[in-house]
Amino acid sequence: MEAEDSRSSSYAWKSILHGRDVILRGAKCCIGNGKTVQIYKHRWLPQKNHGLVLSPVVDSMEEATVDVLIDSDTRQWNNSMLEGLFAPQEAEIIKKIPLARTETEDSLYWPLSHDGRYSCKSGYRFLKEEAEPALERTQVAIETQLGKKLWMLDVPNKVKNHVWRACRDSLPTKQNLMQRTIITNPLCDRCNQFPETILHAVWACPKLDAVWTDSVQWGFRRNRRFLDFKELLSWVIQ
Ligand SMILES: [Zn+2]
Numbered sequence: 001m002e003a004e005d006s007r008s009s010s011y012a013w014k015s016i017l018h019g020r021d022v023i024l025r026g027a028k029c030c031i032g033n034g035k036t037v038q039i040y041k042h043r044w045l046p047q048k049n050h051g052l053v054l055s056p057v058v059d060s061m062e063e064a065t066v067d068v069l070i071d072s073d074t075r076q077w078n079n080s081m082l083e084g085l086f087a088p089q090e091a092e093i094i095k096k097i098p099l100a101r102t103e104t105e106d107s108l109y110w111p112l113s114h115d116g117r118y119s120c121k122s123g124y125r126f127l128k129e130e131a132e133p134a135l136e137r138t139q140v141a142i143e144t145q146l147g148k149k150l151w152m153l154d155v156p157n158k159v160k161n162h163v164w165r166a167c168r169d170s171l172p173t174k175q176n177l178m179q180r181t182i183i184t185n186p187l188c189d190r191c192n193q194f195p196e197t198i199l200h201a202v203w204a205c206p207k208l209d210a211v212w213t214d215s216v217q218w219g220f221r222r223n224r225r226f227l228d229f230k231e232l233l234s235w236v237i238q
Pocket of ligand 1: 191200206207
């Protein structure tokens with residue numbers, strides 16, 4: 001499990017190491033004697049998420065292993081130690097982890113399958129779930145940044161409000177009304193060619209050519225395509 005990658009490694013070996021990294025990121029430790037599981041570094045809490053301890057690290061215990069939390073005579077969790085070291089919710093979670101009566105080795109299990117064994121399918125699912133929150137965070141960060149820039153613009157508040165609602169796609173365009181089953185035809189009333197999305201209504205509709213070609217600074221309208229209004233606004237104000 002400790003083998004390292006190098007520049008001369010073959011493709012097959014690199015793939016094996018990549019697979020190992022996925023297993024190490026997703027697998028959880030099953031506590032036996034607790035001697036090989038580090039309290040703050042390894043994933044050993046049996047929750048649905050990452051399984052890492054989130055209580056603040058106690059000085060001089062950075063590398064401590066789980067066995068220090070177990071009473072070696074009774075083979076039970078040392079409750080006063082748990083309550084002293086961890087946030088109350090986390091202490092409760094740990095107290096519920098069953099301990100074997102006799103000393104056993106720690107082991108790894110794969111929490112995303114019924115039998116605890118790794119399979120390609122569940123590995124793929126893990127990678128997908130791991131990537132999604134990151135993507136969501138990035139999108140939220142972009143939107144927050146865009147919002148900040150918008151609020152700093154020197155235009156009346158009602159304009160900012162309207163633009164922000166356009167960004168969040170919360171204006172009653174025909175496309176939105178159709179999605180809410182209020183109307184059945186989403187086509188733009190002006191051109192009768194394209195669905196009336198926000199981007200279409202204020203920017204892309206061919207009937208708006210006269211408005212936008214009036215000024216050279218909007219010349220990019222002819223050759224630049226945008227996915228939605230938010231992308232257009234980012235382009236314009238960043
Ligand atoms: Zn139109």
